[in-house]
Amino acid sequence: MTNPLRYLDTPLRRVNAVVVTAALAFALVYPFLVPPPMIGVGFVALLYALRNFTWNIAGGYVGQLSLSHIVAFGTGAFSVAVLTWRHEVNAWIALVVGVLISAVVGFLISLLMSRFGVNAFFLALGTLALSLAAAGVAASWTFLGDTNGISYSGTEEGFAHLQWYVDPSGFYYTTLGFLVVITIGIAALMRFTHFGRSLPFIREDPVIAASMGIRVVRNQALAMALSMGLTSIAGTLIAQYVQIVSYESVLTVEIGVAMMVGSIIGGAGTLAGPIVAGIGIAVLEEFLRSFAVSSANVSSYTQIAYAVVVILLLRFGTGGIMPLWEAGVRAVFGTGRKPPAVPEQEQRVGELVDGRVG
Amino acid sequence: MTTLEVRGLTVKRGRSEVLHQVDLVVREGECVCLVGSNGAGKTSLIEGVLGLLPAKATTLSFLGRSLLGVRPWDRVRRGLVVVPQNRDLFSGMTVEENLRLGAVAVGDRVAADAVLEEIYELFPRLAERAAQLAGTLSGGERSMLAIGRGLMSRPKMLVFDEPSLGLAPLVVTSIMRTIAEINERGTTVLLVEQNVHQAFALASRAYVLENGVIAGEGPTGELADSELMRRGYLGSAATGGVVKA
Amino acid sequence: MSTVLQLASTGLLQGLLYSLIGIGLYLVFTVMRVVNFAHGYFVLIGMYGVLSLGPKGFLPFLGAIVVAAAGGALVGYLVQRFLLESGLAKGGHSQLVITLSLGIAIQYLFQVLHPEPFETIPNPYPFEAFTSSGVTISAPRMAAGALSLVLVLLVSFLVYRTRIGTIIRGCSESLNGAIHVGINVRRVYRLTFALGCGLAAIAGGLLLPIQPVSPALGLELTIKAFIVVVIGGAGSLWGTVAAGVLLGLAEALGSLYAPGTFATALVYGLFFLVILVRPQGLVVRAAARITPRKSLTKVGVG
Numbered sequence: 061m062t063n064p065l066r067y068l069d070t071p072l073r074r075v076n077a078v079v080v081t082a083a084l085a086f087a088l089v090y091p092f093l094v095p096p097p098m099i100g101v102g103f104v105a106l107l108y109a110l111r112n113f114t115w116n117i118a119g120g121y122v123g124q125l126s127l128s129h130i131v132a133f134g135t136g137a138f139s140v141a142v143l144t145w146r147h148e149v150n151a152w153i154a155l156v157v158g159v160l161i162s163a164v165v166g167f168l169i170s171l172l173m174s175r176f177g178v179n180a181f182f183l184a185l186g187t188l189a190l191s192l193a194a195a196g197v198a199a200s201w202t203f204l205g206d207t208n209g210i211s212y213s214g215t216e217e218g219f220a221h222l223q224w225y226v227d228p229s230g231f232y233y234t235t236l237g238f239l240v241v242i243t244i245g246i247a248a249l250m251r252f253t254h255f256g257r258s259l260p261f262i263r264e265d266p267v268i269a270a271s272m273g274i275r276v277v278r279n280q281a282l283a284m285a286l287s288m289g290l291t292s293i294a295g296t297l298i299a300q301y302v303q304i305v306s307y308e309s310v311l312t313v314e315i316g317v318a319m320m321v322g323s324i325i326g327g328a329g330t331l332a333g334p335i336v337a338g339i340g341i342a343v344l345e346e347f348l349r350s351f352a353v354s355s356a357n358v359s360s361y362t363q364i365a366y367a368v369v370v371i372l373l374l375r376f377g378t379g380g381i382m383p384l385w386e387a388g389v390r391a392v393f394g395t396g397r398k399p400p401a402v403p404e405q406e407q408r409v410g411e412l413v414d415g416r417v418g
Numbered sequence: 419m420t421t422l423e424v425r426g427l428t429v430k431r432g433r434s435e436v437l438h439q440v441d442l443v444v445r446e447g448e449c450v451c452l453v454g455s456n457g458a459g460k461t462s463l464i465e466g467v468l469g470l471l472p473a474k475a476t477t478l479s480f481l482g483r484s485l486l487g488v489r490p491w492d493r494v495r496r497g498l499v500v501v502p503q504n505r506d507l508f509s510g511m512t513v514e515e516n517l518r519l520g521a522v523a524v525g526d527r528v529a530a531d532a533v534l535e536e537i538y539e540l541f542p543r544l545a546e547r548a549a550q551l552a553g554t555l556s557g558g559e560r561s562m563l564a565i566g567r568g569l570m571s572r573p574k575m576l577v578f579d580e581p582s583l584g585l586a587p588l589v590v591t592s593i594m595r596t597i598a599e600i601n602e603r604g605t606t607v608l609l610v611e612q613n614v615h616q617a618f619a620l621a622s623r624a625y626v627l628e629n630g631v632i633a634g635e636g637p638t639g640e641l642a643d644s645e646l647m648r649r650g651y652l653g654s655a656a657t658g659g660v661v662k663a
Numbered sequence: 664m665s666t667v668l669q670l671a672s673t674g675l676l677q678g679l680l681y682s683l684i685g686i687g688l689y690l691v692f693t694v695m696r697v698v699n700f701a702h703g704y705f706v707l708i709g710m711y712g713v714l715s716l717g718p719k720g721f722l723p724f725l726g727a728i729v730v731a732a733a734g735g736a737l738v739g740y741l742v743q744r745f746l747l748e749s750g751l752a753k754g755g756h757s758q759l760v761i762t763l764s765l766g767i768a769i770q771y772l773f774q775v776l777h778p779e780p781f782e783t784i785p786n787p788y789p790f791e792a793f794t795s796s797g798v799t800i801s802a803p804r805m806a807a808g809a810l811s812l813v814l815v816l817l818v819s820f821l822v823y824r825t826r827i828g829t830i831i832r833g834c835s836e837s838l839n840g841a842i843h844v845g846i847n848v849r850r851v852y853r854l855t856f857a858l859g860c861g862l863a864a865i866a867g868g869l870l871l872p873i874q875p876v877s878p879a880l881g882l883e884l885t886i887k888a889f890i891v892v893v894i895g896g897a898g899s900l901w902g903t904v905a906a907g908v909l910l911g912l913a914e915a916l917g918s919l920y921a922p923g924t925f926a927t928a929l930v931y932g933l934f935f936l937v938i939l940v941r942p943q944g945l946v947v948r949a950a951a952r953i954t955p956r957k958s959l960t961k962v963g964v965g
Contacts, residue, residue: 193935364771502839
């Protein structure tokens with residue numbers, strides 16, 4: 061790749077570049093513009109964005125509609141709870157441990173599913189069953205705090221310990237950092253590595269992909285490992301922030317479904333889609349809270365809203381927020397030169413979720 | 419009296435257009451055939467006429483009534499019955515259940531028992547295997563069952579989609595003879611076939627489909643001797659204009 | 664020993680109820696190839712429906728169940744007609760996400776409407792518990808098991824001995840074939856889905872006096888319905904019944920050895936293994952057929 065600016069050859073890309081730069085700039089100064097509670101909201105928004113994005117690696121790019129990512133999320137949370145809060149291991153080490161465990165689990169799940177030739181429905185069903193099993197185990201296992209969970213204990217603060225007690229800015233910027241690095245990393249992976257470029261082919265038609273010489277089973281498993289491993293990071297971050305972890309807070313099916321649904325609403329094959337959707341939901345939640353809706357009902361209403369939106373989206377065949385955005389920009393600015401075919405960005409959700417597994 | 423009238427039929431499969439401006443007419447009592455090689459668009463034509471594929475046409479009418487906008491099953495109920503290439507039998511059900519299902523949608527019009535007897539008379543092999551599961555039948559028997567099922571509703575027109583496909587030559591001859599008999603007994607027939615010899619032997623008129631357009635049409639006798647057929651009809655796109663016999 | 668007998672009896676009766684729940688899902692699964700992730704939530708509709716009607720007495724209770732079942736069937740019809748139908752035509756797995764999201768929407772709707780967890784109704788039946796040979800069965804449990812069995816028999820009669828049942832079976836065997844014989848497959852799909860949901864709602868009504876209702880129950884019931892369908896149903900309804908009873912027994916007897924959520928976790932874990940291994944019969948056939956039907960994109964039915 062020579063001149064990066066040559067990438068900006070269509071109106072869509074130019075508009076996107078402008079928007080992304082503006083958004084990033086805004087994100088960087090946001091904590092200075094708002095009171096501390098809103099910084100916390102910003103952190104949560106970025107967290108939702110992060111975990112949607114990491115789900116999407118396996119779910120959107122490869123088409124593995126997994127409901128097991130919640131296990132990764134929970135692993136990240138419990139990892140820091142057990143290792144750092146109980147045994148005073150450094151939080152970053154705990155984070156890495158969580159990532160590794162989740163990656164291995166993800167790898168194994170995908171491998172197992174492929175080995176047994178499971179199709180998409182059984183993948184969803186099986187991963188759902190696994191997540192429920194994991195939650196059940198956590199609820200009964202005192203090592204994981206059974207029904208009460210594990211509470212925070214510790215005194216250190218600062219980036220080295222991944223903990224800030226009063227000012228959420230630390231969490232905010234750390235999460236933003238993770239989000240930016242992971243997004244850029246994945247984008248580069250998808251564009252420049254053979255592995256990354258193979259994923260949309262696997263999603264579209266595993267048989268043809270195999271005949272092209274792509275190692276389908278291995279790549280699916282690697283993608284799942286990557287996806288789940290990175291999801292674990294979000295779990296670690298939220299655990300440190302909330303300072304209590306239990307099966308009810310980090311191993312629920314609702315969160316697992318929210319990751320999937322959020323990505324689909326945003327546009328499952330796209331880079332920005334899951335991020336936009338994640339932030340959007342956080343904003344919606346905050347909006348509802350501002351109307352003095354009781355907090356129990358806030359989560360109910362957002363869940364219902366999520367569900368209604370994704371149902372309508374799938375029913376009426378639009379691809380999600382990002383494809384709509386792209387269509388809108390193209391309508392306003394024209395298509396310019398024909399962009400190189402990047403399959404994942406052209407996909408409509410209906411065709412996207414068409415991808416079969418195994 | 420025109421049974422099926424098609425003018426300007428264009429059919430799409432996904433995003434590609436597989437049939438372009440096709441005109442076709444079948445009159446009452448006729449036996450008309452449509453020939454073409456693999457990929458010419460024969461099945462697409464049938465699916466377009468039946469409404470299983472999105473189709474646009476200037477005219478698409480059956481027995482004088484337009485089919486446009488009519489649901490596929492309602493087209494079938496009007497008497498336009500297709501014996502599909504895949505046979506599409508109810509494999510887990512018996513031969514007799516398959517046959518009876520052929521009349522289930524028009525049950526009030528047709529006395530199923532009486533028709534069943536006729537079918538068994540036409541296909542003694544089916545009578546023998548009445549209680550056998552359709553999935554366990556041989557290729558020829560499956561073809562027979564599919565035809566028998568189609569006949570159960572006393573169709574106004576029977577469309578055969580490659581009845582000879584995958585069958586041994588002797589069986590093919592037998593099936594073709596049966597189709598001829600069905601036509602003689604009064605059912606209008608549209609036979610869609612790759613096997614030109616068999617089709618021409620049966621039909622009085624023929625259409626030739628090539629790459630989604632009608633490349634030739636006319637009485638089978640004349641068409642058989644034509645330039646089109648003499649070329650060996652390999653189905654390539656080398657054709658010039660339409661050859662009318 | 665009487666504990667085992669007690670548990671076995673309870674498990675058997677509970678299992679029959681699971682069979683009823685499973686039958687509805689099975690019908691939808693085999694006929695339409697739809698995996699209704701919201702099925703357990705239709706049971707919930709039945710439970711909350713009867714709860715809201717607050718029947719006092721046996722006949723009002725039955726009436727409430729009928730009303731709730733009709734409501735469930737109507738919702739099912741609407742879901743199929745307006746949400747799922749066009750998605751089926753496109754193929755793919757939109758119905759997976761749609762039904763999953765629908766379930767969640769239903770769950771949280773009930774969460775908002777009925778914030779109190781664990782609501783139930785007192786015994787509506789005109790008799791009290793049965794006791795014999797050291798085993799005591801409460802009236803609602805007895806009735807639920809018996810009525811479930813009756814309903815399964817009725818469904819079996821419908822599917823195997825009536826004209827409409829033959830039509831339904833035809834659609835499940837070959838959708839194309841059904842169209843080629845003039846069956847209005849769209850209507851059959853809507854009917855089947857409504858029937859499946861209605862049966863689920865009835866099961867919910869029967870379940871209410873036995874098990875207190877909470878919105879979260881929907882997911883658990885959905886999973887149990889799937890367990891019943893995947894393990895059982897080797898081509899016939901009765902496999903589903905057997906699987907339901909098996910599940911009920913396993914659950915009841917399992918509680919002897921593994922208390923609390925660990926037992927449920929074990930069940931889910933086993934289910935995961937079953938999905939991997941997948942016994943022959945229905946599951947293999949259905950799995951082979953759970954591919955988008957690309958030849959029928961414009962029929963509007965899938």
